Amino acid sequence: MQRLGDFRLPHFFNYPPYFTLQPVRETREKQVQLWKELILDYCRSQKIFIIGLEEEFPLFSNPVIERSLNHEARGVFLSALVSEGRAEWMDKSHKKCLILWLRIQDWADHIIKFVKDNGLEDSVVTVEDIRSGFESRGTELAGIDRGVLMRALRLLEQKGKAAIFKGSSSDDEGVKFSV
Amino acid sequence: MRRRPGIAGLQNAAAARDQYRLIGENVAKVRTDLMNQQLATFRSQLEEFARKHKNDIRKNPTFRSQFHEMCAKVGVDPLASNKGFWAELLGIGDFYYELGVQIVDICLVTRTHNGGLINLQELCSLLCQRRKTARESVSEDDCLRAINKLKVLGSGFEVISVGKKKLVRSVPTELNKDHNEILELAQAHGYVLVEEVEKRFSWSSGRAIDALETLLEEGLAMIDDGHRDGKRRYWFPCVSSISSATGSEGLKI
Known part of the structure; x- marks a missing residue:
């Protein structure tokens, strides 16, 4: 079995036709489904949030079988994720894609759990602490994309579970949780 | 025995026939019994x-x-x-x-x-x-x-x-002879090329493409345009399981 770092690649990654968009509808649906799962699994395991369509990305080519996805295929697979709400285009030209292997709502739930586990109710935490602090180490939150984290926090704010404080710079924004 | 005319003669003949039949039946029964027994x-x-x-x-x-x-x-x-x-x-x-x-x-x-x-x-x-x-x-x-x-x-x-x-x-799926022949050819590498099919079976290109298109439609084949020689390959997952298909094909053809 081929690996990328510590990630186990699925069998289809070694089967050349999966790198060419299939013309027959049913076959294409299956193909898109497999790629969607692979992209989400890989991004989750490697904590990757942003995929650049025109940049090198380990999943977009397989040197072992000398195949790579062309621009159209990359677009099709990512668009399929976007239409399911598991990704978002970050620009109009569809060159950068934000991968939400957890939906914003799920991230918010993780934050709540983090707050409860660490007894942070009613105390102020900096945004940076949530991303890279001691408490978050080893949890899903470690290394979370800042933009994704802010959106999850704002969702919590809307629900009245958190209050975001602006600091002097974006580095020292703080959050007070009232779970 | 000289055949004699009259009623008695006919009766005799009928009696003989009955006897024969009886014996025949007996023989058959013995045989069947023997068979059954065996x-x-x-x-x-x-x-x-x-x-x-x-x-x-x-x-x-x-x-x-x-x-x-x-x-x-x-x-x-x-x-x-x-x-x-x-x-x-x-x-x-x-x-x-x-x-x-x-x-x-x-x-x-x-x-x-x-x-x-x-x-x-x-x-x-x-x-x-x-x-x-x-x-x-x-x-x-x-x-x-x-x-x-x-x-x-x-x-x-x-x-x-x-x-x-x-x-x-x-x-x-109804697979005709053409399809079967293509599947057989594909067993070598897991895929075929149109020209390979034409050459091997001396088919017109229309015939080869037609058969391959049908196999595509049926979901039995997948196309692969990624090879560096630019020629389209038709892969058949049914003859080469995904798990055994590795990159060694780059060396062939």
């Missing part, structure tokens, strides 16, 4: 044999297939009825029904990938993986027998031979 003996011997080697039959696939062969030769089908003596003795009826269910399951799961046509070998190894917990191992012969039983359901399960390989078909 068959009964044989049957009891076979039962004795089956009883003695019950465990071997259950556990050893080679032995099982030989036992089946022996039964087939004398016209006994141990699978004919689940209620019969054989099933009770050996429990093999259940064994094959169970296999049948698992085979259907595997065919359904892999259908999206291979279009409903699967290599018997691959099916068998998937079956073995699934049955890891079960003690008895399963041979290709067992798969064939189980599939044979599935035909009763009329669900279109069928085993077709393409070249040296056997493929199990779980969708009612």
